[in-house]
Amino acid sequence: MSALLTVRGLDVALKTKQGARPLVSGVDFSLERGGAMGILGESGSGKSVTCRALMGLLGEGFAVSGRAEFQGRELLSLPPKAMRALCGREIAMIMQHPLTSFDPLCPVGDQMAETFRFHLGTGRQAALEIARDALAAMRIQDPGHILTLYPHQLSGGMLQRVMIGLTLALQPALIIADEPTTALDSVTQFEIMKELVRIRESGRTSLIFISHDLGAMRMLVDTALVMHQGRQVEYGPADAVFNTPQSDHARYLIETRNALTSRFLAYAGRRAGLDRERGCCRVAG
Ligand SMILES: Nc1ncnc2c1ncn2[C@@H]1O[C@H](COP(=O)(O)OP(=O)(O)O)[C@@H](O)[C@H]1O
Numbered sequence: 001m002s003a004l005l006t007v008r009g010l011d012v013a014l015k016t017k018q019g020a021r022p023l024v025s026g027v028d029f030s031l032e033r034g035g036a037m038g039i040l041g042e043s044g045s046g047k048s049v050t051c052r053a054l055m056g057l058l059g060e061g062f063a064v065s066g067r068a069e070f071q072g073r074e075l076l077s078l079p080p081k082a083m084r085a086l087c088g089r090e091i092a093m094i095m096q097h098p099l100t101s102f103d104p105l106c107p108v109g110d111q112m113a114e115t116f117r118f119h120l121g122t123g124r125q126a127a128l129e130i131a132r133d134a135l136a137a138m139r140i141q142d143p144g145h146i147l148t149l150y151p152h153q154l155s156g157g158m159l160q161r162v163m164i165g166l167t168l169a170l171q172p173a174l175i176i177a178d179e180p181t182t183a184l185d186s187v188t189q190f191e192i193m194k195e196l197v198r199i200r201e202s203g204r205t206s207l208i209f210i211s212h213d214l215g216a217m218r219m220l221v222d223t224a225l226v227m228h229q230g231r232q233v234e235y236g237p238a239d240a241v242f243n244t245p246q247s248d249h250a251r252y253l254i255e256t257r258n259a260l261t262s263r264f265l266a267y268a269g270r271r272a273g274l275d276r277e278r279g280c281c282r283v284a285g
C-alpha cells in the first residue's frame with residue numbers, strides 16, 4: 001500500500017493582537033490508500049482544527065504551517081480555487097451537525113444537484129438523477145420526495161445520511177468524518193456506523209474518523225492518533241494504541257473510557273436486576 005496523505009509537522013495558530021496563539025502543533029501521520037485512521041482526544045484537543053486546516057477551511061485568522069502531501073500535491077499551499085475543486089471531489093468531510101452543512105433556504109435535492117454540477121460537470125437533470133441514486137444507495141425510502149424537502153424538514157439522522165450519500169456519490173479518495181454520530185440518537189448512530197463500515201469495506205475510500213466513541217473507533221480504524229492540548233501524544237497501529245498505549249495521556253483517556261463503559265454496563269445490569277426484583281417491566285420504545 002502507498003500513502004494517500006502524509007502530514008509532517010502540522011502547526012496551527014490563531015492570530016491575535018497579542019501574537020500567535022498555538023492551537024495545534026507537531027501533527028505527523030501517514031494515511032495509506034484504503035486505510036482508516038482514528039483521531040481520539042478530549043474536547044478542545046485540536047481534532048477538528050487539524051482536519052479543517054488540511055481542508056483549507058480555516059479562515060484568514062489562522063496561521064497554518066507544515067507539510068501535507070495528498071496524492072503527490074502539497075495541500076497547504078494550494079490556491080483557494082484549486083482547494084475548493086479538490087475538497088468535496090477528492091477529500092470530503094462529514095460534519096457533526098449536518099444541518100449547518102446545508103443552506104436552510106434551498107431544498108436538499110437542489111443543493112445536491114448543484115454540488116454534482118460543480119464537481120462532476122453534469123447538467124441539472126443528470127445531477128438530479130445522481131442525487132436520487134445517491135439517496136437510494138443510502139437505502140433512503142422515496143428519494144424523489146426527500147429531494148424536494150428543505151433541511152429543517154428532515155431529522156438529524158436523515159440529513160446525515162443525505163450528507164453521506166452526497167459524499168459517496170462524488171467517490172472521494174478520502175472522507176474525513178468529524179464526530180458524525182455525536183449529535184444523533186443511538187439507533188441512528190448505529191445506522192450511520194453501518195454506513196461507515198460499508199465505506200470501509202468497499203476499500204475504495206480512505207477514512208479519517210474522529211469520535212469520542214472508542215467502541216465505534218475500534219470497529220473502523222486500523223491506525224490511531226491521540227491528541228492532547230493541541231499535541232499529538234500517540235500514533236500507531238490501532239491495536240497497539242488501544243491495548244497498550246505508551247503515553248500517560250493516551251493510557252488515561254483509554255482507561256477512563258473503558259472504565260466508563262464497564263461502569264455503565266455494570267450500572268445497567270444492576271438496574272435491570274433491581275427492576276426484575278421489583279417486578280417492573282420496561283416497555284420497549
Ligand atoms: N474558530 C476558532 N477560533 C478560535 N479558537 C478556536 C476556533 N476553533 C477552535 N478553536 C480552539 O482550538 C482548540 C482546538 O479546538 P478543536 O479542534 O475544535 O477541538 P476538538 O478536539 O474538540 O475538535 C480549542 O482550544 C478551541 O477553543
Ligand SMILES: [Mg+2]
Nearest residue numbers: 047048049178
Ligand atoms: Mg471537534
